[in-house]
Amino acid sequence: MSRTGLGRAGEAHAARFLEAQGYVLLARNWRVREGELDIVAREGDTLAFVEVKSLRTRNYGTGEERVDARKRQRLALLAERFLAAHPDLAYRQCRFDVVVIDYTHRPAQIRLYRNAFDLNG
Template sequence: MGRAAEAMARTHLERHGLRLLAQNWLCRRGELDLVMLDGDTVVFVEVRSRRHQAWGGAAESVDARKRQRLVATAEHFLQQEPRWARHPCRFDVVAVDSGGNPPAQLNWIPNAFDT
């Protein structure tokens, strides 16, 4: 369901006016599922999917360790893509919970790392 969830998330975000900058961007620190532009803001999007709720939902699976890795990977992205380094940035999570039954529930959480 991973790639299907990413495609669903990308379509949803594009319908809301975000523009794709990169998809599945890899470096030694990790991977960025989607990097998008919302106005002038660079948005690093983590897409999580779950079929079953046994270990919690998709959104809950983005723990502190995962957040640290995403931040480090985003910093590396901005070093490698300096044209975006002066733009404001944020981290969003798109959680896709299917519960084993279509249609899947999509939950977009803007600024997911703000506390």
């Protein structure tokens, strides 16, 4: 499976998992010039910007390690763009979640990190 195919399969897997956890999906693969948000969802009154990391090897670190400071800053910028494009959602509390789909295990392991990071640290 190609890297793009793995990413898309992981995002679909994550979407099903999040819906089973009670999330309401609002957008998938939302794109602007600066990049893409994998999933935007609502959990209760909280808007969650969800980054999905799919692993088939650990040669490049864990999925959690791949959401580094540079990636967090990019996600923050994309979240701002999304909120500007959807002012009806701007009043909600927002957070950043990370879902890791680890295909190095059989069956695949799914790890969800609610409020995985904030922009202050």
